[in-house]
Amino acid sequence: MKTIVSAAALLAASLFAIPASAENLVLYTSQPNEDAQATVDGFMAANPDIKVDWVRDGTPKIMAKLQAEIEAGNPVADVLLIADTVTLERLKEAGKLMAYKSPEAANYDASLFDADGYYYSTKLITTGIIYNTSASLKPTSWKDLTKPEAKGLVTMPSPLTSGAALIHAQTLAGVDGLGWDFYKDLAANGATAAGGNGGILKAVASGEKAYGMIVDYMPIREKAKGAPVEFV
Structure with a gap:
């Protein structure tokens, strides 16, 4: 084989x-x-x-x-x-x-990289918060996404679609003070999870959503091109 x-x-x-x-x-x-x-x-x-x-x-x-x-x-x-x-x-x-x-x-x-040479990393993927510059709340922490000001305005990639989102969800689930309760609070606050990181960028940059979870290079690259986004 x-x-x-x-x-x-x-x-x-x-x-x-x-x-x-x-x-x-x-x-x-x-x-x-x-x-x-x-x-x-x-x-x-x-x-x-x-x-x-x-x-x-x-x-x-x-x-x-x-x-x-x-x-x-x-x-x-x-x-x-x-x-x-x-x-x-x-x-x-x-x-x-x-x-x-x-x-x-x-x-x-x-x-x-793997000591035996079976795989090598090409980049480190950091997941953070993207927000539209017109948003009233300027988030500085994950929990800010559960505040009333962010109700119905948060989006994130689905772990069923994005490997980065899967690893990120697994990581936050094991963090004291966040865990699965954080995801339950997001759900109660109207957050949505669908598709990959590209869709998150488009939704926030267009103003359809105010906040999102996303891998770092996308909003950093698009901000440099003039998109109305910031990355935390």
Whole structure:
């Protein structure tokens, strides 16, 4: 059975583990479409003899597709670029990943990649609060999203769609003073959870919602382009 080269979100180094004779690679990724295309274009520019086909979706959906393929004995992906190391560690334990000792790893903190070379991190994903600059409440903490001023105005990505949202929910659920009670309070305050991070950005930037939970780079990048958003 084919094993998969993974990147917990160091794709270039991982791709170099593919035999030079390979003419086509299939990438499964949870990157936004624009970023995924830029990643593939950059690799193909450096490796013009290799064509990369890619499939993009949120980490949970990408993993459901891949797991179904594995169970059928025909995993299609050659390279995996997803949102969390927890999933990659499980794949490693199941013997589904190929180890590769990247020479680039010497430039990174050892905590950012697997010691055996089964996966490498390309970025740290920080989840925070995005808010529209016209919002009356300027949030400084998670609990601010449960205040009356934010009632019906909060949105977040669904853990069923976004791997980052799944890890974030699991993390906050274990934090003293927040936990599942925080999520119950959000629900009681009319917060909604649906789709991925891109939809959250669009909803808050357009003013449809005033506040949202989101991965850091999206609002930071859009604010630099002039969007009426701030990131906490």
